[in-house]
Amino acid sequence: MKTSIVIAIALITCIASTASFAADQSSTGNAVKAEASQNSGIKTFTILYSNAKNIAPNTFTVNAGARVRLEVNPLDTATGCMNTIMVPGLWDKPEPIIKGKKIVMEFTPKRPGSYKITCAMGVNRGVIVVK
Ligand SMILES: [Cu+2]
DSSP, X not given: OHHHHHHHHHHHHHHHXXXXXXXXXXXXXXXOBOOOXXXXXXXXXXXXEETTTXXXXXXXXXXXXXXXXXXXXXXXXXXXGGSEEEETTTEEEEEEOOTTOOEEEEEOOOSOEEEEEEOTTOOEEEEEEEO
C-alpha cells in the first residue's frame, strides 16, 4: 500500500517535469541542434546539464552504424525524478547526474529511428535521430 503511494507521487512528479519541459521548449523555441566533433571515427557531442535548462543541446542527428559519444557535463546535481539520464534503446543504464562528474555514453546505433533521451522513468528530455 505505502509503496504504491510512493510510486504514484513519483509518477506525478515526473508528469509535472514533463509539462514544464514541454512549456520551456515551446515558449523559447529552443530545440538546440547539436554540432559534433569528429575524432578517430567517433562522433562526439558535448552537452551541458543544468537544473534550469536541463540538457543543452537536446537534439542530435547521427548515422546508423557509426560510433557516437555523448559527453554530459553536469553544472548542477539533478534532483527528484530527473536525477538520472539514459537513452532507451541506445544506452539503457540510467546514469546519475552529479555536479562536476562527466557522464560518457558511447554506443553504435544500429537501427534508424527516433530515440528519446529520458530519465530512468522515461520522462522526455531530448531526442537522438538515427538516420
Ligand atoms: Cu523521471
